[in-house]
Amino acid sequence: MIGAQLAGNLTQGLVLGGIYGMATMGLSLIFGVLRVINVGHGAFIMVGAFITLWMFTALGLAPIIAIPIALVVGMALGFIFFYSAMRRLIKAPELTTLLATFAIGILLEELIKLVFGSEFRGYNWAVGKITLPITVFPMSKIYAFIGSVAIALLLYFWFKKTRAGTAVRSVVEDSEGARVCGVNVGWVYALSFAIGIGLTTASGVLLTMFIPVGINPYMGGGYTLKAFVIAVLGGLTSPYGAFFGGLIFGLIENGSYTLFALIPGVEAFAMTRFLSFVILLLILLIKPTGLLGAK
Amino acid sequence: MRAKIVKYYPLIPVYAGYFILFMIGKNLPGMWQLVAMLAFYCAIGQAFNIFLGMTGYVDFGYVAFMGLGTYGMALSIAYFYQVEWLGIGVIVIGLILAIIMASLLSMAVGAVALRLRGAYFAIATIGVNEGFRYLIEGAKIWGGSEGIIFSGQLSQAFGVEKASELSTFWADISVFLIAGIAAFITIYYMRGKIGYALTALREDEDAAKVMGINVTRYKIIAFITSASLAGLVGATAWALKLTYVFPPEAFEIHYSVEFIIVVLLGGAGTLLGPIVGGLIYGLSKYWLAVIVPGFQLLIFAPIIIVIIVAFPEGVIGMLKQRIKGTVLEKFII
Numbered sequence: 001m002i003g004a005q006l007a008g009n010l011t012q013g014l015v016l017g018g019i020y021g022m023a024t025m026g027l028s029l030i031f032g033v034l035r036v037i038n039v040g041h042g043a044f045i046m047v048g049a050f051i052t053l054w055m056f057t058a059l060g061l062a063p064i065i066a067i068p069i070a071l072v073v074g075m076a077l078g079f080i081f082f083y084s085a086m087r088r089l090i091k092a093p094e095l096t097t098l099l100a101t102f103a104i105g106i107l108l109e110e111l112i113k114l115v116f117g118s119e120f121r122g123y124n125w126a127v128g129k130i131t132l133p134i135t136v137f138p139m140s141k142i143y144a145f146i147g148s149v150a151i152a153l154l155l156y157f158w159f160k161k162t163r164a165g166t167a168v169r170s171v172v173e174d175s176e177g178a179r180v181c182g183v184n185v186g187w188v189y190a191l192s193f194a195i196g197i198g199l200t201t202a203s204g205v206l207l208t209m210f211i212p213v214g215i216n217p218y219m220g221g222g223y224t225l226k227a228f229v230i231a232v233l234g235g236l237t238s239p240y241g242a243f244f245g246g247l248i249f250g251l252i253e254n255g256s257y258t259l260f261a262l263i264p265g266v267e268a269f270a271m272t273r274f275l276s277f278v279i280l281l282l283i284l285l286i287k288p289t290g291l292l293g294a295k
Numbered sequence: 296m297r298a299k300i301v302k303y304y305p306l307i308p309v310y311a312g313y314f315i316l317f318m319i320g321k322n323l324p325g326m327w328q329l330v331a332m333l334a335f336y337c338a339i340g341q342a343f344n345i346f347l348g349m350t351g352y353v354d355f356g357y358v359a360f361m362g363l364g365t366y367g368m369a370l371s372i373a374y375f376y377q378v379e380w381l382g383i384g385v386i387v388i389g390l391i392l393a394i395i396m397a398s399l400l401s402m403a404v405g406a407v408a409l410r411l412r413g414a415y416f417a418i419a420t421i422g423v424n425e426g427f428r429y430l431i432e433g434a435k436i437w438g439g440s441e442g443i444i445f446s447g448q449l450s451q452a453f454g455v456e457k458a459s460e461l462s463t464f465w466a467d468i469s470v471f472l473i474a475g476i477a478a479f480i481t482i483y484y485m486r487g488k489i490g491y492a493l494t495a496l497r498e499d500e501d502a503a504k505v506m507g508i509n510v511t512r513y514k515i516i517a518f519i520t521s522a523s524l525a526g527l528v529g530a531t532a533w534a535l536k537l538t539y540v541f542p543p544e545a546f547e548i549h550y551s552v553e554f555i556i557v558v559l560l561g562g563a564g565t566l567l568g569p570i571v572g573g574l575i576y577g578l579s580k581y582w583l584a585v586i587v588p589g590f591q592l593l594i595f596a597p598i599i600i601v602i603i604v605a606f607p608e609g610v611i612g613m614l615k616q617r618i619k620g621t622v623l624e625k626f627i628i
Binding site: 029085093095102103107168221232265267272280284288 | 347353355359407408410411413414418419421422423425426429430432433434439440482487513548552556558563568590593594595596597599600602603607
């Protein structure tokens with residue numbers, strides 16, 4: 001009985017993990033290139049969620065269509081914030097970049113609150129479901145998973161096969177060396193920041209396809225913290241590492257929740273969160289390059 | 296002897312500032328609440344500055360030290376309120392417990408996180424903060440997610456009138472005292488060996504290490520000092536004043552960020568900075584809540600971004616550049 005339940009929850013966890021992974025790729029990309037931790041990460045996920053909600057309820061468009069829109073809006077936001085603030089802070093101490101990205105996150109939250117209010121919202125995109133022997137998936141979750149894998153693959157090929165992608169990789173490796181070889185490092189910074197934010201905003205769409213309720217201006221905070229754990233699992237500087245980190249995190253989260261629920265006298269939800277931060281600290285201590293890291 | 300006293304001249308504007316603030320609160324009717332809030336931001340800024348400002352390490356989990364201090368006081372009152380002969384000793388035990396718990400946590404965090412640098416350190420402190428919060432909630436320690444409410448016990452131990460005086464007056468006075476102590480420790484560290492070591496560390500940790508400075512030791516000293524003071528602020532400004540504590544509030548990262556802003560606004564690593572920052576931050580928070588209730592953050596967030604980009608050294612940092620070579624240099628650091 002518990003075995004079947006565990007298997008079902010792990011399957012759900014794997015699917016959710018794929019979306020978590022995609023939701024962390026932007027964070028890792030920005031850290032890898034700019035060495036800036038985007039503490040306002042979750043706010044961009046929230047923006048993506050509101051784009052989906054608005055397009056679905058006001059315009060009647062399917063969440064799938066919101067993915068490219070959110071990507072473009074996110075990239076625009078990325079360029080705006082990069083050229084207005086981040087560009088001047090790249091070489092600044094952590095203190096200032098951490099605070100700046102946090103303030104950007106607050107600004108977005110408050111702007112959305114101003115327009116949409118702060119109550120919890122949700123939508124219902126009924127496109128059928130598929131029944132597996134161990135669990136039931138609404139089709140929207142399957143589409144979200146396919147979407148996130150597709151985006152991860154696209155990013156992979158963009159990195160490996162295009163000139164711009166190669167330039168970004170060279171800056172991750174050694175920004176001084178890249179500059180010497182004629183790479184326009186300033187442009188790489190701007191582009192990476194914009195793509196990172198775009199990916200994050202698009203992942204907000206995918207996350208609401210998986211969990212279409214609880215959309216609220218302050219929903220991002222929890223996702224920021226999860227993204228930190230996932231990014232560290234994946235080595236912090238690698239977007240693909242982050243994707244696999246997400247898969248692992250989804251499995252751990254759902255698996256441990258199922259097991260903690262068996263222990264009497266503890267709150268399973270909180271213990272699951274506790275475990276994820278224990279993992280974060282262990283990895284930072286033992287293997288800061290991430291589970292899949294080279295060295 | 297004279298040189299020794301000259302060292303402490305910069306404390307004059309600090310204590311003068313606190314004295315004026317106290318007199319305003321005491322003598323102008325209706326100002327005490329505002330003054331208490333300002334003193335709180337100044338005190339916590341001053342405590343945080345000893346670590347954040349002097350080492351340059353960003354601790355997003357700083358609020359956890361305050362939270363544990365709050366728990367220390369709460370536990371003391373909740374357990375000992377019936378022990379009659381203790382009297383005011385309950386509060387003393389609470390304060391001691393606050394220091395012990397906060398410094399124990401800082402040692403644990405230090406052992407894990409202080410090996411890491413920069414962004415990795417910042418993430419690790421978030422991990423400790425959140426992990427601790429969910430451990431308390433998940434394993435139902437100290438009342439779990441419901442926390443501890445001890446206003447009843449406080450009234451039982453001291454009588455309703457005394458308890459309310461404790462919450463509305465003596466708690467705030469203690470915050471002033473803690474701020475004063477923190478200021479003294481700051482200058483004592485700044486003008487001592489530890490201050491030079493930390494400056495070297497902040498500029499270039501590897502170089503400092505190569506020069507034979509035991510960077511780990513000084514980092515830990517600054518961390519524990521800063522954490523203990525935060526624990527004291529928590530035990531007074533939160534526990535005694537609010538008479539309750541529960542995990543989502545005691546470990547809310549937004550508070551850590553507030554305190555970072557206080558330090559940065561005034562000037563990280565300066566003595567007078569946290570006071571200037573605390574006053575600016577507290578006053579603008581207060582006025583924005585009056586003028587545009589509900590939208591303070593919407594206005595405050597872009598202001599913060601502009602300040603970070605345009606004046607990264609903070610008010611006192613800029614002032615220090617201006618007054619170089621004048622008499623004021625002796626008083627404002």
